[in-house]
């Protein structure tokens with residue numbers, strides 16, 4: 001058909017506005033939004049005609065224009081930040097929101113944020129209170145520290161600690177611990193921002209106690225230990241533990257700061273994972289100030305938790321930066337709910353989704369995989385195959401980088417269809433499904449797929465397979 005004739009087949013905007021489907025749409029969303037969708041979809045067809053795309057694809061687009069307009073408008077009006085299914089097996093997935101909060105604590109969060117609260121009000125005295133007071137008792141109980149406070153994230157915590165303790169003075173750090181965490185958190189840069197002067201000691205692979213000792217002078221404000229959470233140096237190595245640094249603290253009267261990164265409160269080695277130093281251990285060993293994240297292995301909301309000696313915590317509360325880093329009531333409520341589970345180890349393992357997923361047994365995962373496979377095999381489409389395979393999940397979030405946790409995956413392969421397009425369609429599903437593409441097959445790791453998400457995964461796979469069928473790809 002001539003290009004000119006193809007253009008005449010595109011429905012007019014006014015005609016589209018008179019269609020029943022579109023009228024229904026106008027009843028549920030703003031007219032301008034619908035008009036934008038109509039213009040975008042008709043423009044898309046015009047571009048395809050101009051670019052001499054195959055005629056039957058263009059005719060198909062014209063036939064489906066109403067459906068495409070509705071899809072386009074629905075996408076426009078949907079929330080931009082929304083729920084997804086994490087089928088990657090990376091438990092603490094920074095791109096997917098890190099830690100999942102237990103639904104049971106939402107009840108209290110909901111109660112607090114949809115009403116007034118005692119956020120900064122002392123109910124006993126009837127006067128202004130502190131937003132940090134709600135958490136201090138439970139954090140000190142869980143960690144054994146004297147005092148505690150929280151800020152927006154661990155990056156802010158490290159900055160605040162260094163700025164309070166070491167501004168215009170020196171902080172000694174091992175060269176093996178000058179880490180970079182994703183999202184450009186680099187220890188030397190944070191140090192510069194804080195106004196502290198970095199004194200590097202030792203070498204990349206070896207640092208000894210005498211390296212620290214030789215660097216101590218009257219300008220030394222602190223010794224800093226940074227947990228190398230997202231990498232390991234292997235081979236001919238040695239580093240000085242916080243435990244050993246305590247010797248110098250007593251001799252020279254300089255405080256020890258430790259950035260633990262993940263900050264676990266449970267000994268995960270009991271559950272078959274690699275030992276990750278706990279906050280309690282650092283405090284017991286005599287570290288003066290410990291910082292860690294709220295949403296990594298702790299399994300709570302995004303937050304930076306600072307624990308340690310009262311004199312330091314009190315001076316941090318007075319630092320003007322604290323106002324800039326202060327947490328919202330959402331965070332406080334979510335963190336209090338999460339920490340309550342830690343008062344009893346069994347409840348922490350059962351009720352905190354991050355910890356539960358990391359410790360779920362292979363049997364349990366295999367059961368979920370079998371269930372998922374039986375639903376999938378019932379789908380009445382014949383160009384795919386499914387198997388259950390052994391694989392490895394990861395902790396993620398820059399924690400336990402070497403840990404490979406055995407898991408079970410449902411693996412899909414397609415015949416004569418594009419597996420890349422299939423994976424794209426999974427992400428376009430109303431609840432997007434984020435799966436792993438590896439060697440032309442799609443992996444769904446059951447460790448991070450909750451039991452009640454199995455039906456969503458089935459619907460998403462069905463949706464993607466059907467879209468693929470329509471596309472003839």
Ligand SMILES: *Cc1c(COP(=O)(O)O)cnc(C)c1O
Pocket residue numbers: 153154155156158181185226227228229230259260261262292293294303304397398
């Ligand atoms: C993750 C991490 C940080 C940054 O923590 P956020 O909570 O993401 O800001 C800082 N230090 C270490 C060692 C970390 O592992």
